[in-house]
Amino acid sequence: MLLSVVVPCYNEEENVPAFYEEFLKNTPFFESEGLEFEIIYVDDGSKDATAGQVRRLHERDSRVHLISFSRNFGKEAGIYAGFQKAKGDYVVMMDADLQDPPSLLPEMFSWLKKGYDSVATRRVTRKGEPPIRSFFARMFYKLMNRISKTEIVDGARDYRLMTRQVVDGILAMCEYNRFTKGIFGWVGYETKWLEYENVERAHGKTKFNFWKLFLYSLDGITAFSTVPLAISSVMGVLFCLCAFIAIIVLIIKNLIYHDPVAGWPSLVCIVLLVSGVQLFCVGILGQYLAKTYLEVKHRPIYLVKEEL
Numbered sequence: 001m002l003l004s005v006v007v008p009c010y011n012e013e014e015n016v017p018a019f020y021e022e023f024l025k026n027t028p029f030f031e032s033e034g035l036e037f038e039i040i041y042v043d044d045g046s047k048d049a050t051a052g053q054v055r056r057l058h059e060r061d062s063r064v065h066l067i068s069f070s071r072n073f074g075k076e077a078g079i080y081a082g083f084q085k086a087k088g089d090y091v092v093m094m095d096a097d098l099q100d101p102p103s104l105l106p107e108m109f110s111w112l113k114k115g116y117d118s119v120a121t122r123r124v125t126r127k128g129e130p131p132i133r134s135f136f137a138r139m140f141y142k143l144m145n146r147i148s149k150t151e152i153v154d155g156a157r158d159y160r161l162m163t164r165q166v167v168d169g170i171l172a173m174c175e176y177n178r179f180t181k182g183i184f185g186w187v188g189y190e191t192k193w194l195e196y197e198n199v200e201r202a203h204g205k206t207k208f209n210f211w212k213l214f215l216y217s218l219d220g221i222t223a224f225s226t227v228p229l230a231i232s233s234v235m236g237v238l239f240c241l242c243a244f245i246a247i248i249v250l251i252i253k254n255l256i257y258h259d260p261v262a263g264w265p266s267l268v269c270i271v272l273l274v275s276g277v278q279l280f281c282v283g284i285l286g287q288y289l290a291k292t293y294l295e296v297k298h299r300p301i302y303l304v305k306e307e308l
């Protein structure tokens with residue numbers, strides 16, 4: 001049996017060897033289980049010596065592989081590339097920064113043996129994270145689960161062990177806008193959730209700032225829900241209704257009480273409000289159209305510069 005480990009890396013020169021060392025600590029377990037492994041580092045257009053570090057490891061150990069992108073395509077593209085290259089009967093994806101502890105693998109395997117198709121992890125605490133970020137993250141998961149049929153678990157990490165069947169399911173989803181958390185939920189299969197305490201990054205800084213995460217969450221919403229479109233339609237109907245009622249009230253006031261409503265301030269407010277709502281709805285529509293545009297272009301998800 002072969003286990004493929006997919007590790008997306010963006011500027012992780014210090015973490016590449018550290019991850020390798022840490023991963024090898026599982027060797028006794030792998031031997032007892034009769035498991036071979038391959039580590040696929042996906043260098044996502046790093047500007048530091050990440051690719052060089054992987055090359056050095058590859059020379060020492062042929063089980064280490066490298067896919068190097070022509071530029072930074074994002075973590076989602078890295079995961080997809082790694083999955084395409086993975087030959088394993090089982091595939092696990094892990095961050096390079098050791099926030100996904102390899103020591104959890106034996107436990108994860110034990111659940112696969114019990115018949116689960118995939119073992120996922122979620123962190124129970126958001127320790128070491130700015131409170132504002134935690135707040136928005138929680139809001140996002142709440143909102144997402146309201147408006148999307150696909151289940152997206154709060155605090156879920158991308159650390160997951162899967163059988164070949166699940167991986168093939170994910171590979172069949174060849175969309176350009178990849179929101180992995182949603183894709184996992186979409187493919188389904190029996191998933192066991194393991195919980196663990198948040199671990200701090202081994203070296204370097206996080207690659208996701210607040211703004212990047214915010215945009216990513218918008219991607220997630222447009223990729224896995226069309227409820228915003230429905231909301232904008234409902235808003236249109238509501239505003240028409242309001243206008244209709246207002247017209248009737250005005251007519252009655254004028255005809256019966258001879259009290260014409262005067263004043264342009266009220267008019268200006270209404271015009272501003274309605275045009276604001278219109279722009280907002282057109283914006284929502286635009287988001288979906290933009291995503292559709294990107295999809296229909298059928299651009300490759302990533303381009304490879306070097307492969308080992």
Ligand code: UDP
Nearest residue numbers: 008009010044074075078095096206207208
């Ligand atoms: N990563 C990547 N491409 C990117 C950004 C990040 O491959 O454009 C990788 C990164 O090297 C790391 C993983 O994705 O292995 C998770 O990133 P990070 O630790 O910065 O995210 P966080 O754990 O803070 O959410």
Ligand code: MG
Nearest residue numbers: 095097099201
């Ligand atoms: Mg990290």
